[in-house]
Amino acid sequence: ERKVDRVHIADTVGAITPQGMEYLIKELRKDIKIDINLHCHNDFGMAQQNAISGLLAGANIVETTINGIGERAGNTPLEELIMSLKVLYGIDLEFNTELIKKISKTVEMYTKIEIPFNKPIVGKNIFKHESGIHVDGVIKNPFTYEPFSPKIVGQERNLVLGKHSGSKAIKSKLNQFGIKIKENKIPEILKIVKETSENGNIINDNILKEIVEKI
Structure with a gap:
């Protein structure tokens, strides 16, 4: 039976x-x-x-x-x-959700099927913030623009500098590098960041450090 x-x-x-x-x-x-x-x-x-x-x-x-x-x-x-x-x-x-990103990337590597940058949970843009108001909000309270902590799924928050950035993003990046600079220099740095990104250039950490050194 x-x-x-x-x-x-x-x-x-x-x-x-x-x-x-x-x-x-x-x-x-x-x-x-x-x-x-x-x-x-x-x-x-x-x-x-x-x-x-x-x-x-x-x-x-x-x-x-x-x-x-x-x-x-x-x-x-x-x-x-x-x-x-x-x-x-x-x-x-x-x-164990902290392994989600690692497992996702492993599958991507072996299947050769790329993870879309905006894919929920594991996409590289999911915790990426550029807009000034977004960066300010997520620094003050992460849940303003993130439904859960990036660490829960093995991701990291990424504060990106570009034409939409604000002063809070500049300060956060400088604090991350342990760079101390006078408050009145922040607007000048921000202006250069915006002008540089308008030309299609990516403002990575090294470029930001170069900008700061010139101020």
Whole structure:
């Protein structure tokens, strides 16, 4: 006698909606007590939300991939699912989240599939701040512009200097280097930073130090 221990729900072309997934799983749960496994595709950018809707409705297994890689638009990204459940829903899956970035980069290295710079959780721009008001806000209270600490997922905050920067970003960078400079010199440094970046130049740490030395 064969025994069924799992029902597998495959949204093969990613066409179900979160509401549809919720309804489907709730209806299934009325009649079955065994595991419900979800396999979501990301053709409409909703794989993760469909997975979460299914879990909240009673499913208990989700198939995921690191960085969301998979056929066509990919599958439910493991790192996004882990952090969404942890931060937004208070559901801790007990993963060591500090290794998320490292694992993501390892998969990128071996698959040769580049991580988009703006990819949630692991993208290099996720904790990048340039705008003066953003830098000021994140220095005063990180949660102003960051939903969780970068360290939780093995990332680091990156305060970038450019044409949108303000004086707080300059001060923060100088403090980072242990450079002390008179307050009245900050506007002059900021002006040079803005002018330099307007020409398409990247203001890295070495260029900033060169600017300071000339003041």
